[in-house]
Amino acid sequence: EVQLVESGGGLVQPGGSLRLSCEASGLGLSNYWMHWVRQAPGKGLVWVSRINGDGSYSSNADSVKGRFTMSRDNAKNTLYLQMNSLRAEDTAVYYCARDAGWRFDPWGQGTLVTVSS
Protein backbone atom coordinates (compact mmCIF):
# COMPACT_ATOMS: atom_id res chain seq x y z
CA GLU A 1 0.00 0.00 0.00
CA VAL A 2 1.26 3.44 -0.94
CA GLN A 3 1.53 5.85 1.98
CA LEU A 4 2.67 9.45 2.21
CA VAL A 5 3.44 10.99 5.59
CA GLU A 6 4.04 14.72 5.98
CA SER A 7 5.88 16.34 8.87
CA GLY A 8 7.52 19.61 9.82
CA GLY A 9 4.48 21.82 10.31
CA GLY A 10 4.10 24.15 13.26
CA LEU A 11 3.82 27.73 14.42
CA VAL A 12 6.15 30.27 12.81
CA GLN A 13 6.31 34.06 12.91
CA PRO A 14 5.65 36.16 9.82
CA GLY A 15 8.83 36.42 7.77
CA GLY A 16 10.11 33.14 9.15
CA SER A 17 10.99 29.86 7.46
CA LEU A 18 9.91 26.26 7.73
CA ARG A 19 10.77 23.05 5.90
CA LEU A 20 8.13 20.40 5.37
CA SER A 21 8.93 16.78 4.62
CA CYS A 22 6.89 14.05 2.97
CA GLU A 23 8.12 10.48 3.32
CA ALA A 24 6.80 7.81 1.00
CA SER A 25 6.44 4.11 1.59
CA GLY A 26 5.17 1.43 -0.74
CA LEU A 27 6.43 3.17 -3.87
CA GLY A 28 9.64 4.43 -5.38
CA LEU A 29 9.31 8.19 -5.44
CA SER A 30 11.80 8.58 -8.28
CA ASN A 31 9.26 7.24 -10.75
CA TYR A 32 6.75 10.01 -10.14
CA TRP A 33 6.12 13.69 -10.33
CA MET A 34 5.02 14.89 -6.89
CA HIS A 35 3.01 17.86 -5.69
CA TRP A 36 2.25 20.00 -2.66
CA VAL A 37 -1.31 21.22 -2.21
CA ARG A 38 -2.52 23.42 0.64
CA GLN A 39 -5.84 24.16 2.30
CA ALA A 40 -6.40 27.19 4.50
CA PRO A 41 -8.76 26.60 7.45
CA GLY A 42 -12.30 26.23 6.18
CA LYS A 43 -11.24 26.96 2.61
CA GLY A 44 -10.63 25.06 -0.62
CA LEU A 45 -7.65 23.21 -2.05
CA VAL A 46 -4.90 25.20 -3.73
CA TRP A 47 -2.09 23.73 -5.79
CA VAL A 48 1.32 24.97 -4.58
CA SER A 49 4.20 23.23 -6.27
CA ARG A 50 5.34 20.25 -8.36
CA ILE A 51 8.61 18.48 -9.07
CA ASN A 52 9.63 15.89 -11.62
CA GLY A 53 11.00 12.43 -10.89
CA ASP A 54 14.70 13.23 -10.68
CA GLY A 55 14.28 16.66 -9.15
CA SER A 56 15.70 18.54 -12.13
CA TYR A 57 12.53 20.58 -12.72
CA SER A 58 10.02 22.19 -10.42
CA SER A 59 7.38 24.88 -10.72
CA ASN A 60 5.29 26.87 -8.26
CA ALA A 61 2.01 28.68 -8.06
CA ASP A 62 2.30 32.45 -8.52
CA SER A 63 1.36 33.01 -4.87
CA VAL A 64 4.52 31.30 -3.60
CA LYS A 65 7.01 31.99 -6.40
CA GLY A 66 10.35 33.19 -5.10
CA ARG A 67 9.50 32.10 -1.55
CA PHE A 68 8.88 28.32 -1.69
CA THR A 69 11.21 25.69 -3.11
CA MET A 70 10.35 22.06 -3.66
CA SER A 71 13.05 19.40 -3.68
CA ARG A 72 13.43 15.67 -3.23
CA ASP A 73 15.86 13.04 -2.04
CA ASN A 74 14.97 9.86 -3.89
CA ALA A 75 17.49 7.82 -1.92
CA LYS A 76 15.49 8.66 1.20
CA ASN A 77 12.17 8.47 -0.65
CA THR A 78 11.41 11.92 0.73
CA LEU A 79 10.03 15.14 -0.64
CA TYR A 80 10.63 18.60 0.82
CA LEU A 81 9.04 22.03 0.71
CA GLN A 82 11.28 24.87 1.89
CA MET A 83 9.08 27.83 2.79
CA ASN A 84 10.70 31.24 3.32
CA SER A 85 9.31 34.73 3.97
CA LEU A 86 6.15 33.21 5.37
CA ARG A 87 2.99 35.31 5.53
CA ALA A 88 -0.25 34.97 7.48
CA GLU A 89 -1.98 33.90 4.28
CA ASP A 90 0.32 30.85 4.06
CA THR A 91 -1.45 29.40 7.10
CA ALA A 92 -2.89 26.09 5.92
CA VAL A 93 -2.74 22.32 6.04
CA TYR A 94 -0.11 21.25 3.53
CA TYR A 95 -0.61 17.95 1.72
CA CYS A 96 1.84 16.10 -0.47
CA ALA A 97 0.36 14.00 -3.26
CA ARG A 98 1.60 11.74 -6.00
CA ASP A 99 0.96 12.64 -9.61
CA ALA A 100 -0.68 9.47 -10.91
CA GLY A 101 -1.06 10.87 -14.40
CA TRP A 102 -2.67 14.31 -14.31
CA ARG A 103 -4.37 13.43 -11.03
CA PHE A 104 -3.44 13.46 -7.36
CA ASP A 105 -3.44 10.00 -5.81
CA PRO A 106 -2.76 9.20 -3.05
CA TRP A 107 -2.54 12.11 -0.61
CA GLY A 108 -0.77 12.31 2.71
CA GLN A 109 -2.66 13.15 5.89
CA GLY A 110 -1.38 16.73 5.87
CA THR A 111 0.66 18.91 8.20
CA LEU A 112 -0.58 22.22 9.64
CA VAL A 113 1.45 25.38 9.20
CA THR A 114 0.39 28.41 11.23
CA VAL A 115 1.98 31.78 10.52
CA SER A 116 1.30 34.16 13.38
CA SER A 117 3.05 36.47 15.79
Next chain:
Amino acid sequence: QSALTQPASVTGSPGQSITISCTGTSSDVGGYNYVSWYQQHPGKAPRLMIYDVTNRPSGVSNRFSGSKSGNTASLTISGLQAEDEADYFCSSYESRGAHVFGTGTKVTVL
Protein backbone atom coordinates in the same frame (compact mmCIF):
# COMPACT_ATOMS: atom_id res chain seq x y z
CA GLN B 1 -4.47 30.74 -11.74
CA SER B 2 -8.09 31.52 -10.87
CA ALA B 3 -10.03 28.77 -9.15
CA LEU B 4 -12.58 26.81 -11.12
CA THR B 5 -16.17 27.69 -10.24
CA GLN B 6 -18.35 25.23 -8.33
CA PRO B 7 -21.66 25.73 -6.53
CA ALA B 8 -21.10 26.28 -2.83
CA SER B 9 -23.60 23.64 -1.81
CA VAL B 10 -25.84 20.92 -3.20
CA THR B 11 -28.48 19.07 -1.23
CA GLY B 12 -30.27 15.83 -1.95
CA SER B 13 -32.31 13.10 -0.30
CA PRO B 14 -31.16 9.50 0.06
CA GLY B 15 -31.58 7.65 -3.22
CA GLN B 16 -31.70 10.80 -5.33
CA SER B 17 -29.15 11.88 -7.90
CA ILE B 18 -27.24 15.14 -7.70
CA THR B 19 -24.85 16.85 -10.10
CA ILE B 20 -22.00 19.20 -9.24
CA SER B 21 -20.69 21.51 -11.95
CA CYS B 22 -17.14 22.78 -12.37
CA THR B 23 -16.66 25.68 -14.76
CA GLY B 24 -13.32 26.83 -16.08
CA THR B 25 -11.94 28.16 -19.34
CA SER B 26 -10.48 26.90 -22.59
CA SER B 27 -7.05 27.06 -20.90
CA ASP B 28 -7.95 24.42 -18.35
CA VAL B 29 -11.19 22.39 -18.25
CA GLY B 30 -12.07 23.05 -21.88
CA GLY B 31 -8.57 22.47 -23.20
CA TYR B 32 -7.68 19.14 -21.63
CA ASN B 33 -9.36 15.89 -20.65
CA TYR B 34 -7.48 15.98 -17.35
CA VAL B 35 -10.32 16.82 -14.99
CA SER B 36 -10.39 14.96 -11.70
CA TRP B 37 -12.73 15.01 -8.71
CA TYR B 38 -11.93 14.61 -5.01
CA GLN B 39 -14.07 13.82 -2.00
CA GLN B 40 -13.07 15.20 1.39
CA HIS B 41 -14.68 14.34 4.70
CA PRO B 42 -14.09 16.74 7.62
CA GLY B 43 -10.57 16.50 9.01
CA LYS B 44 -9.51 14.00 6.36
CA ALA B 45 -7.30 14.10 3.31
CA PRO B 46 -8.94 14.34 -0.11
CA ARG B 47 -9.70 11.09 -1.96
CA LEU B 48 -9.64 10.69 -5.74
CA MET B 49 -13.09 9.79 -7.08
CA ILE B 50 -12.89 10.49 -10.84
CA TYR B 51 -9.96 11.11 -13.18
CA ASP B 52 -9.53 12.02 -16.84
CA VAL B 53 -13.10 13.37 -16.84
CA THR B 54 -14.92 10.03 -16.75
CA ASN B 55 -12.73 7.32 -15.21
CA ARG B 56 -13.25 5.79 -11.77
CA PRO B 57 -10.32 4.42 -9.74
CA SER B 58 -10.72 0.92 -8.41
CA GLY B 59 -12.63 0.90 -5.16
CA VAL B 60 -14.81 3.90 -6.01
CA SER B 61 -18.53 3.14 -6.24
CA ASN B 62 -20.09 3.19 -9.72
CA ARG B 63 -22.65 5.61 -8.28
CA PHE B 64 -20.05 8.29 -9.07
CA SER B 65 -19.70 9.40 -12.67
CA GLY B 66 -18.10 12.29 -14.51
CA SER B 67 -18.65 14.15 -17.76
CA LYS B 68 -17.60 17.30 -19.58
CA SER B 69 -19.08 19.71 -22.08
CA GLY B 70 -17.03 22.63 -23.30
CA ASN B 71 -15.52 24.47 -20.35
CA THR B 72 -17.74 22.78 -17.75
CA ALA B 73 -17.16 19.41 -16.11
CA SER B 74 -19.72 17.64 -13.94
CA LEU B 75 -19.76 15.03 -11.21
CA THR B 76 -22.96 13.06 -10.73
CA ILE B 77 -23.70 11.02 -7.64
CA SER B 78 -26.60 8.65 -8.12
CA GLY B 79 -28.43 6.74 -5.38
CA LEU B 80 -27.26 9.31 -2.83
CA GLN B 81 -26.21 7.81 0.51
CA ALA B 82 -25.48 9.33 3.91
CA GLU B 83 -21.77 8.52 3.52
CA ASP B 84 -21.63 10.74 0.42
CA GLU B 85 -22.04 13.82 2.60
CA ALA B 86 -18.70 15.59 2.19
CA ASP B 87 -16.93 18.37 0.33
CA TYR B 88 -16.13 17.79 -3.34
CA PHE B 89 -13.44 19.52 -5.37
CA CYS B 90 -12.73 19.38 -9.07
CA SER B 91 -9.26 19.89 -10.50
CA SER B 92 -7.81 20.45 -13.95
CA TYR B 93 -4.43 20.71 -15.58
CA GLU B 94 -3.94 24.13 -17.12
CA SER B 95 -2.00 25.46 -20.07
CA ARG B 96 0.77 27.08 -18.00
CA GLY B 97 1.74 23.70 -16.60
CA ALA B 98 0.06 24.26 -13.26
CA HIS B 99 -2.97 22.63 -11.73
CA VAL B 100 -6.08 24.45 -10.61
CA PHE B 101 -8.78 23.34 -8.17
CA GLY B 102 -12.43 24.25 -7.94
CA THR B 103 -13.91 26.37 -5.19
CA GLY B 104 -15.47 23.29 -3.59
CA THR B 105 -19.03 22.06 -3.08
CA LYS B 106 -20.53 20.90 0.18
CA VAL B 107 -22.91 18.01 -0.41
CA THR B 108 -25.61 17.56 2.20
CA VAL B 109 -27.77 14.45 2.43
CA LEU B 110 -31.11 15.21 4.02
